[in-house]
Amino acid sequence: MDKEDLDTFGERLYSLIYPKHKESAAKLTGMLLELPEAVLSQVLQDEAMLTAAVEKALRALQLAPESSEVAHNDDDVPESSDSLGEQLFELVDVYNTGHSQKITGMLLEQHKEAVLQLLSDPKLLGEHVNLALKTLKERNIEETDFSDASEADETDRLGEKLFSLVEQMDPLHANDITGMLLEMDSASLQQLLSDHTKLEVAVQKAQAVLDTES
Incomplete structure (x- = not known):
C-alpha cells in the first residue's frame, strides 16, 4: 500500500x-x-x-x-x-x-x-506478523510444490519405462496404450514393469478397448 x-x-x-x-x-x-x-x-x-x-x-x-x-x-x-x-x-x-x-x-x-x-510496539509487531505470514505461505507453497513435483516426476519416470516396453509390443498404439495404463496407481504400474506377463495382459486389454472405440 x-x-x-x-x-x-x-x-x-x-x-x-x-x-x-x-x-x-x-x-x-x-x-x-x-x-x-x-x-x-x-x-x-x-x-x-x-x-x-x-x-x-x-x-x-x-x-x-x-x-x-x-x-x-x-x-x-x-x-x-x-x-x-x-x-x-x-x-x-x-x-x-x-x-x-x-x-x-x-x-x-x-x-x-x-x-x-x-x-x-504495534508497528514492530505488524512487521513481524507480516513476515511470519509470508514464511507460513512460502512453507505451504514449497510443501505443495515438492509433493506435486515428486508425484509428477514419478509418473514421468514410470511413463517413460512403460512406453519403451509397450512400444515393443504395439508400436502403432504405444502412446494411447501407455496413456491408458498410466491411469492406474503407481503400485500397479510397478507390478506391470516387473512382470512381463501382466504387462502383456494389460496391453491386450487396452488394445481391445481401442478396437471398440475405433
Whole structure:
C-alpha cells in the first residue's frame, strides 16, 4: 500500500473510531493500519467488522505493557510464558490472518525481551506478523510444490519405462496404450514393469478397448 492510500485509510478509520474512543483513537488507528489492505477495505465497509477489529485492538492495548493510557498498573503485568503468549495472541489476532495461533507460536520462539518489545510496539509487531505470514505461505507453497513435483516426476519416470516396453509390443498404439495404463496407481504400474506377463495382459486389454472405440 503506498503512502497516499495509507493516509486515506488512516483518515477514514480515525474519523470512524474517534467518536467512541477519543483518547486511544490515534493508537487504535495505527494498529488497524497494519492490517492487510484487503482486510482494511472490508473493515471500512462493514461496521460489524470494524467494531470487532477495534475491540480486539482495544483488548490488545490494555494487555500490552506501556502501550496505552488505558493499561492499568503496568508494573503488575505478569510476564510468565503463558501470560506473554496470551497477550501476544490477542495482539496477533487483531491482524485477522487466519493463522493467529501459528504466528503467535513462531513469535514466542524469540527471546523474552524481544517478545516484550513486540507487545509494546504495534508497528514492530505488524512487521513481524507480516513476515511470519509470508514464511507460513512460502512453507505451504514449497510443501505443495515438492509433493506435486515428486508425484509428477514419478509418473514421468514410470511413463517413460512403460512406453519403451509397450512400444515393443504395439508400436502403432504405444502412446494411447501407455496413456491408458498410466491411469492406474503407481503400485500397479510397478507390478506391470516387473512382470512381463501382466504387462502383456494389460496391453491386450487396452488394445481391445481401442478396437471398440475405433
